């Protein structure tokens with residue numbers, strides 16, 4: 871199984887396939903801190919990251935935003951004092967695509983720079 875952090879997102883299009891249950895299980899093993907949750911009939915990946923203050927939370931948010939722009943795939947983000955909630959799903963297919971697991975893994979990589987601060 872290739873590492874999600876080394877993959878690039880595919881261009882999103884409405885005909886793109888959602889991940890199968892088997893793929894979901896395989897990919898989820900690399901992003902175990904994320905939950906797969908269905909909201910308004912759309913499956914998504916969600917994780918809440920903790921920070922020492924708002925400035926750190928905002929800095930992390932900006933880095934995730936830059937990653938999203940670089941990959942052309944964007945999250946829902948809730949930035950608060952001390953925490954940032956991130957959700958990944960693919961709007962075009964109203965569900966989970968491999969892109970979302972790639973982005974969750976890359977979001978975890980960004981957090982490594984903050985985890986011990």
Ligand SMILES: C[C@H](O)[C@H](O)[C@H]1CNC2=NC(N)=NC(=O)C2=N1
Nearest residue numbers: 882942943944945959960961962
């Ligand atoms: C035109 C643009 O690339 C597309 O609309 C992209 C933008 N970012 C996206 N992000 C997410 N999460 N899902 C999408 O379907 C999506 N589509």
